[in-house]
Amino acid sequence: MPALSNSTAPPPKVLVTGANGFVAMWVVRTLLERGFSVKGQVRSAVKGEHLVRYFKDHEGRFELVVVPDIAEEGAFDAAVMDVSGVIHMASPVSFDVEDPQDLIRPALNGTLGVLKSALKHGRSIQRIVVTASVASIVEDRDTPTVFSEADWNTQAVRDIEANGAAASAMSKYRASKTLAERAAWDFVEEHKSEIGWDLTVINPPMIFGPVIHEVTTPSALNFSAIAWYTCVATPDMGGKPKEFILARRLCWVDVRDVAEAHVRALEKEAAGGKRIIASAGSLCWQEFINTANALPTKHTLPRGFPDDEMPTVAHLLYDATRSKEVLGMSYRTMEETTRDILADYDARGW
Numbered sequence: 001m002p003a004l005s006n007s008t009a010p011p012p013k014v015l016v017t018g019a020n021g022f023v024a025m026w027v028v029r030t031l032l033e034r035g036f037s038v039k040g041q042v043r044s045a046v047k048g049e050h051l052v053r054y055f056k057d058h059e060g061r062f063e064l065v066v067v068p069d070i071a072e073e074g075a076f077d078a079a080v081m082d083v084s085g086v087i088h089m090a091s092p093v094s095f096d097v098e099d100p101q102d103l104i105r106p107a108l109n110g111t112l113g114v115l116k117s118a119l120k121h122g123r124s125i126q127r128i129v130v131t132a133s134v135a136s137i138v139e140d141r142d143t144p145t146v147f148s149e150a151d152w153n154t155q156a157v158r159d160i161e162a163n164g165a166a167a168s169a170m171s172k173y174r175a176s177k178t179l180a181e182r183a184a185w186d187f188v189e190e191h192k193s194e195i196g197w198d199l200t201v202i203n204p205p206m207i208f209g210p211v212i213h214e215v216t217t218p219s220a221l222n223f224s225a226i227a228w229y230t231c232v233a234t235p236d237m238g239g240k241p242k243e244f245i246l247a248r249r250l251c252w253v254d255v256r257d258v259a260e261a262h263v264r265a266l267e268k269e270a271a272g273g274k275r276i277i278a279s280a281g282s283l284c285w286q287e288f289i290n291t292a293n294a295l296p297t298k299h300t301l302p303r304g305f306p307d308d309e310m311p312t313v314a315h316l317l318y319d320a321t322r323s324k325e326v327l328g329m330s331y332r333t334m335e336e337t338t339r340d341i342l343a344d345y346d347a348r349g350w
């Protein structure tokens with residue numbers, strides 16, 4: 001499928017769902033800086049006010065569209081009619097639900113709703129990019145493991161099937177991501193003879209970086225960003241134990257690199273039909289703490305456990321080779337991301 005090019009006149013228009021979110025606003029910004037036009041979807045006009053102010057210099061290439069309930073049948077029918085690409089980012093993230101369907105249903109309906117609208121009304125669409133997560137890839141393992149795009153998280157789905165509301169909070173979240181992504185690929189396969197577009201999925205791990213969406217306090221940050229604030233910029237590290245701070249059981253990526261990966265997924269013809277992991281590497285909170293303490297900041301930072309040895313072998317890694325080969329990605333260093341987050345906090349008086 002031909003990729004989108006920003007060299008055409010008028011420039012291609014891209015629909016970004018959930019446009020007021022942490023990652024999505026960086027995606028909108030990157031698209032506009034690259035020369036695309038953007039239609040940003042939000043749930044209410046009030047939620048779009050910050051975007052309109054922030055992107056005021058791009059008047060004429062940025063417009064707002066209000067879709068109050070993305071899970072409603074035909075919610076995106078009008079929104080997809082005049083766009084060349086879609087980046088679907090709106091999806092629930094919560095670890096505080098009892099019924100797993102409270103996560104699974106909106107994730108499924110939102111994703112399938114966009115694809116159904118594109119099938120019926122997206123005659124000019126060339127590519128749809130869906131934001132997924134490594135949650136649909138990773139499974140808990142007893143030994144160090146490297147996961148790739150070939151892996152699927154069936155573990156969480158089995159937990160939900162066996163235990164329902166008694167399943168772990170992590171399984172509920174991971175199952176919602178797995179089932180929504182599976183449904184997207186199944187939909188494309190089922191309708192491949194009818195659609196004029198292809199699908200790319202971006203799978204990031206924990207996402208950190210400076211904030212440009214509307215946030216007034218650290219407590220309003222999203223899950224990954226508040227985890228960074230708590231562990232790296234709060235003097236008591238949120239009360240996290242030494243074992244947690246020193247562990248190397250997660251991976252991370254800068255929000256600006258995730259945004260870049262989404263935009264390149266529209267631009268690169270070879271990205272069509274692929275899942276793509278976007279990951280900068282393994283995460284040890286003590287390593288971030290040490291990095292932060294070596295940088296200038298007004299913040300009172302924790303020291304953590306600098307005299308203790310950090311594990312050199314990651315219990316968990318994601319193979320990001322495809323992102324480098326297909327998208328040409330290179331990832332920001334821990335120092336750059338940390339410096340820019342701390343500068344953002346300082347500017348906000350946090």
